Structure formats: structure tokens, C-alpha cells
Amino acid sequence: xxxxxxxxxxxxxxxxxxxxxxxxxxxxxxxxxxxxxxxxxxxxxxxxxxxxxxxxxxxxxxxxxxxxxxxxxxxxxxxxxxxxxxxxxxxxxxxxxxxxxxxxxxxxxxxxxxxxxxxxxxxxxxxxxxxxxxxxxxxxxxxxxxxxxxxxxxxxxxxxxxxxxxxxxxxxxxxxxxxxxxxxxxxxxxxxxxxxxxxxxxxxxxxxxxxxxxxxxxxxxxxxxxxxxxxxxxxxxxxxxxxxxxxxxxxxxxxxxxxxxxxxxxxxxxxxxxxxxxxxxxxxxxxxxxxxxxxxxxxxxxxxxxxxxxxxxxxxxxxxxxxxxxx
Amino acid sequence: xxxxxxxxxxxxxxxxxxxxxxxxxxxxxxxxxxxxxxxxxxxxxxxxxxxxxxxxxxxxxxxxxxxxxxxxxxxxxxxxxxxxxxxxxxxxxxxxxxxx
Numbered sequence: 271x272x273x274x275x276x277x278x279x280x281x282x283x284x285x286x287x288x289x290x291x292x293x294x295x296x297x298x299x300x301x302x303x304x305x306x307x308x309x310x311x312x313x314x315x316x317x318x319x320x321x322x323x324x325x326x327x328x329x330x331x332x333x334x335x336x337x338x339x340x341x342x343x344x345x346x347x348x349x350x351x352x353x354x355x356x357x358x359x360x361x362x363x364x365x366x367x368x369x370x371x372x373x374x375x376x377x378x379x380x381x382x383x384x385x386x387x388x389x390x391x392x393x394x395x396x397x398x399x400x401x402x403x404x405x406x407x408x409x410x411x412x413x414x415x416x417x418x419x420x421x422x423x424x425x426x427x428x429x430x431x432x433x434x435x436x437x438x439x440x441x442x443x444x445x446x447x448x449x450x451x452x453x454x455x456x457x458x459x460x461x462x463x464x465x466x467x468x469x470x471x472x473x474x475x476x477x478x479x480x481x482x483x484x485x486x487x488x489x490x491x492x493x494x495x496x497x498x499x500x501x502x503x504x505x506x507x508x509x510x511x512x513x514x515x516x517x518x519x520x521x522x523x524x525x526x527x528x529x530x531x532x533x534x535x536x537x538x539x540x541x542x543x544x545x546x547x548x549x550x551x552x553x554x555x556x557x558x559x560x561x562x563x564x565x566x567x568x569x570x571x572x573x574x575x576x577x578x579x580x581x582x583x584x585x586x587x588x589x590x591x592x593x594x595x596x597x
Numbered sequence: 598x599x600x601x602x603x604x605x606x607x608x609x610x611x612x613x614x615x616x617x618x619x620x621x622x623x624x625x626x627x628x629x630x631x632x633x634x635x636x637x638x639x640x641x642x643x644x645x646x647x648x649x650x651x652x653x654x655x656x657x658x659x660x661x662x663x664x665x666x667x668x669x670x671x672x673x674x675x676x677x678x679x680x681x682x683x684x685x686x687x688x689x690x691x692x693x694x695x696x697x
Contacts, residue, residue: 552612555613560678
């Protein structure tokens with residue numbers, strides 16, 4: 271399949287089109303939006319399913335299979351905030367606080383982008399390793415920690431101490447459900463899993479259907495911020511698309527070196543390329559109050575998220591296929 | 598029971614500040630507080646969490662000197678960087694010993 275075919279297949283997926291409809295709904299000023307509690311409920315379901323399924327798969331994986339991919343993930347978590355910071359500070363001439371704030375978002379990971387990537391590679395017949403959710407939990411916090419530390423060193427911050435804020439990141443919804451799900455999934459064993467699998471299966475109809483609903487609301491949220499694109503300027507627009515390509519390529523390459531399959535390397539690349547917009551914003555707001563939220567919210571949610579969803583994922587997949595020697 | 602005159606301090610702030618502010622209130626002498634979520638618009642525009650949480654309105658009834666302390670503290674700590682409004686109004690309460 272050529273890159274163009276992959277792009278077309280991805281753009282016509284229910285996930286991408288749901289997201290697009292959300293944006294359109296907002297642009298035509300429709301009153302449509304998902305009630306917040308339902309949106310939060312769906313995100314809990316998605317994360318919990320992901321954790322449980324990851325735990326079951328973890329049960330079937332050997333430590334040796336996970337060790338190198340885990341090391342690659344932690345390396346990415348420490349590297350990507352530094353590269354993002356340097357590009358923003360040196361080339362973009364942003365303040366230290368703004369650069370560190372955005373670096374925290376690009377160093378961390380977006381769980382929704384992760385789900386989109388796993389769904390995409392599955393659809394292409396190149397399913398990723400089952401332990402990928404474990405890597406997702408590994409990548410969530412180092413990036414935020416590294417970037418906030420850069421910020422603390424480079425600025426005279428009046429914000430809250432980093433360790434207090436990191437506690438909030440580590441005990442947030444994403445981490446509790448993912449890590450908790452991994453542990454529970456690992457412990458319950460196959461026979462118990464069979465009973466609840468029809469409900470929680472991340473390959474199943476319920477998961478994918480709810481993901482589309484979730485994407486509708488993500489589109490509405492992104493659409494509401496489209497106007498902010500004018501405020502952030504051309505540099506950030508380019509940064510929001512080129513930085514993911516660099517981080518994505520690095521992630522795919524490291525994933526390949528660590529022995530991941532084509533699907534696994536694609537998902538790791540996507541994780542490295544994605545920018546967090548759920549865990550990072552409140553942590554950054556409290557630790558780096560000088561940083562302008564319009565910059566980090568707009569670049570992570572309005573530029574990088576749709577870019578990865580629409581274009582990035584198929585590109586990382588093509589790269590992984592090429593590295594993996596697929597025809 | 599004769600009502601006593603106290604101050605009702607109302608704070609409307611970004612959702613991320615909820616924990617920090619309620620901890621401040623207790624430290625500065627408030628005996629209790631109420632928190633609710635509110636929606637609205639102000640001069641600051643974007644809020645770091647406005648797709649996850651709304652703004653919070655925190656209310657506490659305190660003695661006038663405590664109200665002064667709270668408002669001074671909020672002004673010095675948060676006004677520069679965060680979207681936050683705070684004001685005090687005079688209220689008549691019964692059982693005033695509950696608040697002081």
C-alpha cells in the first residue's frame with residue numbers, strides 16, 4: 271500500500287471523520303457538544319479498558335521482550351522535552367517559561383493519539399505488541415518532570431514546587447486507571463478476563479464505538495480553539511507539525527532497534543510524536559504560571575493532535591515498514 | 598438569637614487553584630468553606646483547564662480581620678499570574694461563634 275493509500279484509509283476512518291465532524295459542528299456554531307460528565311465517563315472507560323487489556327497481555331509477555339522497548343521509551347521521555355525546549359528557545363525565541371511549558375507537553379504523551387495509532391496498525395494487519403499500554407504509562411510523566419525541571423532552573427518561578435505537582439500527575443485519572451488496569455489485568459488471569467472481555471476488549475465494538483463519540487467531543491474542543499491559531503504565529507504552526515515528525519521518526523527508529531514489530535514501532539513513534547493535553551496543562555499551569563496557556567494548549571491540541579491523527583500516524587507506519595523491511 | 602456582622606469572602610478562580618486556595622483559607626483562619634463550579638467570562642480569556650473543569654467559586658464566612666488577611670494574601674500570591682477575582686461582602690449571621 272502506498273503512502274497516499276495509507277493517508278486516504280486513515281482520513282476516511284471513523285475516528286478521523288468523527289473528529290472532523292466535531293470541528294465542523296463548532297465552526298458552524300452548532301449547539302452540539304457532549305455533556306462533560308459523559309465525556310469524562312467515556313475517557314475513564316477507554317483508559318480502564320486499555321489498562322486491563324494491557325495487563326492481560328503483560329501476563330503473556332516475557333520480561334526480556336519488554337526490557338529494551340521499556341528502556342527506549344524512558345530514553346524518549348527524557349530526550350523529547352530537551353529537544354523541544356532547545357528548538358523553541360533557540361530557534362523560536364520563546365521565553366524560558368513558554369519553552370519549558372510547551373516542552374512538558376511534547377515530552378509527555380497523548381493517550382488518545384496512542385489509541386488511534388493502535389487502532390490504525392490493527393486495521394493495517396500489523397497489530398502492535400500487547401504490552402504497549404505499559405510503555406504508555408512509562409512515557410507519561412518523565413517528559414513533564416524533565417521539562418518542569420528545566421523551567422525551574424531557567425526561570426525564577428513563583429509556582430508550586432515540582433514534587434507537589436508531580437504527585438498530582440502520578441495520581442491523576444490517566445495514571446490510576448492505566449497502572450491500576452495493568453495490575454488488575456495482570457492478576458485476574460485469562461478465565462476471568464474471558465467473562466469481561468466482550469465489554470472491555472479494545473478491539474471490540476464497544477471500545478471503538480465509544481472512541482468515535484469521544485473523538486466528536488475532541489473535535490468540538492479543538493474547533494473552539496481554532497481562532498487561537500492566529501495568536502500563536504507561524505513558527506508554532508510549523509513547530510506543531512515538524513517536531514512530531516522528528517520525534518516520531520526517532521521513536522520509530524528506537525522502537526525498531528529495541529526489537530518492536532512494525533506495528534509496535536509505529537505506536538512508539540506516535541507516542542513520542544504526540545503532545546499531552548490532559549495531564550500536562552494543569553501541571554504546567556501550577557508550576558510555570560508565567561507561561562502563556564494559549565501557546566501550549568493551541569500547539570498541543572489544535573496543531574499537533576490533529577496532525578498526528580490525520581497525517582502523522584500513516585507516515586510513522588510507512589517509516590516503520592521501511593525500517594522493518596516490509597515491501 | 599441576634600445576628601452578628603461578619604464578612605463573606607467570595608473567590609472565583611481557575612479550577613487548578615482549588616486545592617491551593619482552600620489550603621490557604623484554612624491556614625489564614627477560615628473555619629470552613631463551600632466550593633462550587635461556575636461558568637463565565639472574564640478579562641483573561643483562556644484557562645488552562647477549561648475543557649476539563651470549569652472555574653471554581655469558593656465562599657467562606659469569616660471575621661473582618663481574617664477577610665482582610667485572605668484578600669491581601671490572594672492579591673499577593675495569585676493576581677499576577679492567574680485568572681482570579683476575590684471580594685468581601687458584609688453579611689449577618691446567626692451562631693457567629695461557628696465562623697470565628
